[in-house]
Amino acid sequence: MTDTLRLSLLQQFVAVRAATEELISNLSAEDMVVQSMPDASPTKWHLAHTTWFFEQFILKDYLSNYTEFEPDYNYLFNSYYENIGKRHARPMRGMLTRPGIDEILAYREAINETIIQLLDSHHSKHKRIEELVTLGLHHEMQHQELLMTDILHAFSLNPLLPALNPDRYDEPETSVEALSFHSFEPELTSIGAHGDEFYFDCEGPRHSVYVHPFALANRPVSNREWLDFIHDGGYQTPTLWLSDGWHQVQKEQWRAPLYWQKNEGHWQQFTLSGLLDIDADAPVCHISYFEADAFARWAGYRLVTEQEWEVAARQHSPNGNYLEAQRWRPSCSAGQGLVQLYGDVWEWTASPYSPYPGFKIAEGAVGEYNGKFMCGQYVLRGGSCVTPAMQIRPSYRNFFYPHQRWQFTGMRLAKDL
Known part of the structure; x- marks a missing residue:
C-alpha cells in the first residue's frame, strides 16, 4: 500500500469518527442513554459499539502487546457476534447507565489514537488491516444512520416533541412531477x-x-x-x-x-x-x-x-x-x-x-x-x-x-x- 493510499485511509478514519461525534453535539447525556424500543439502541451504545468494533477486530488481532481498554466492554458492546462470546441482551441496552458518556468518549479517543498510530506505521501495510479499517468505517456509517433513526423514535415519544435539528431550511420552490x-x-x-x-x-x-x-x-x-x-x-x-x-x-x-x-x-x-x-x-x-x-x-x-x-x-x-x-x-x-x-x-x-x-x-x-x-x-x-x-x-x-x-x-x- 502506498503512502498516498495510507494517508487517504487515515483521513477517512478521522473524518468518519469526527462525523459521528458531530451528530451528537445537540444531545444531552439523558438523551443518549434512552432506548425507546427493542429494535433501537441508545446513542451511547452506538458510540461504544462502533469503537469496540475497531478494538475487537483490529487492535486485538494485529497489535501483539495490545491491552484491552476495559475487558467488560467486550460483553457490554458486542452486538451479535456469537464467535466472540456472550453479550448484554439487546432489549436491555437502555439499562446501561454506567459507563457514562464521558467514559465512552474517553474510550473512543483512546481507540482513535491507537488506530491512527497503527495506520501511520509500517503495520498498516498489511492488506488485511486496510480491509478491516475500511469495513469498520462503513460499519460506523451504518450506525450513524441508526443513531439518527433511533433518536427520532425516542424523541417522538417525548410529549415535548423536541427537535434535534431545528429547521433552518425553507421548503423548496418545486412541485412534484405527475406520476409517469x-x-x-x-x-x-x-x-x-x-x-x-x-x-x-x-x-x-x-x-x-x-x-x-x-x-x-x-x-x-x-x-x-x-x-x-x-x-x-x-x-x-x-x-x-x-x-x-x-x-x-x-x-x-x-x-x-x-x-x-x-x-x-x-x-x-x-x-x-x-x-x-x-x-x-x-x-x-x-x-x-x-x-x-x-x-x-x-x-x-x-x-x-x-x-x-x-x-x-x-x-x-x-x-x-x-x-x-x-x-x-x-x-x-x-x-x-x-x-x-x-x-x-x-x-x-x-x-x-x-x-x-x-x-x-x-x-x-x-x-x-x-x-x-x-x-x-x-x-x-x-x-x-x-x-x-x-x-x-x-x-x-x-x-x-x-x-x-x-x-x-x-x-x-x-x-x-
Whole structure:
C-alpha cells in the first residue's frame, strides 16, 4: 500500500469518527442513554459499539502487546457476534447507565489514537488491516444512520416533541412531477458489486440475471398520494393486505405512516426538526413493507424488484439528499426522467434478502456481519436523508423485516410490460 493510499485511509478514519461525534453535539447525556424500543439502541451504545468494533477486530488481532481498554466492554458492546462470546441482551441496552458518556468518549479517543498510530506505521501495510479499517468505517456509517433513526423514535415519544435539528431550511420552490412510468426492455445483464471499491459481502458476487420488460415510476410515492390511500380506506380494507400485514395493522392499529398525527383536521409529521405540517409533495416516509405492498395493490401496480431497481439506478449518478446535507427529512425533487433514486427515502423492493449465487460467508466472527440475517427480511435500495453519502452505490443492499418502519423507508411503483 502506498503512502498516498495510507494517508487517504487515515483521513477517512478521522473524518468518519469526527462525523459521528458531530451528530451528537445537540444531545444531552439523558438523551443518549434512552432506548425507546427493542429494535433501537441508545446513542451511547452506538458510540461504544462502533469503537469496540475497531478494538475487537483490529487492535486485538494485529497489535501483539495490545491491552484491552476495559475487558467488560467486550460483553457490554458486542452486538451479535456469537464467535466472540456472550453479550448484554439487546432489549436491555437502555439499562446501561454506567459507563457514562464521558467514559465512552474517553474510550473512543483512546481507540482513535491507537488506530491512527497503527495506520501511520509500517503495520498498516498489511492488506488485511486496510480491509478491516475500511469495513469498520462503513460499519460506523451504518450506525450513524441508526443513531439518527433511533433518536427520532425516542424523541417522538417525548410529549415535548423536541427537535434535534431545528429547521433552518425553507421548503423548496418545486412541485412534484405527475406520476409517469419509464420503460425498460428485457435484458440479460449482470448485477452486484464488482471492482476495487469497497462493498459489503452481501452485495456480491456479481452474477447474471434476466430482467423481463418492466416500467418504473419516475419518482417515489408522495405524501399526497398516501393521503388518497388513507381517505379511500386503505388501512381498513383487508383485501389489499398480505395476511401478516393485515394482522399487523389490526394489532398495532395502524392508520397512517409512523410519526403522522392528525391535529385539528390536518395531518402533521414528527421529524428531526420537530412536528411539521405534512409536505404533500415530499416522498412518503416511515412505512413498512406491508404498507408499501398494500399501497401498490391499491394503486394497481406492484413494488419494484431489487434487480429492476439496480438496472435503472446504475444509469444515474448517486446524487441526492443525504446525511451531510443536514436536512434530515425527505424533500420534494422535480426533474425529468427518473428522480430521487438515491437519497431522501429507502425504497422497499419486492425482493427477499437472500444470498446471491455463489455467496460465501467469510470465516471467523466478521463472517457474521450480513450472511446470518438472510431470512425473513426484504431488500431496500437507494439510501435516505440520513444515510452517509459515501455508502451509496448502485449495488448497496439494505434490509429490514416487513413490519419495521422506524427507518426512513418509502417506495416506488413498478409494473410489468
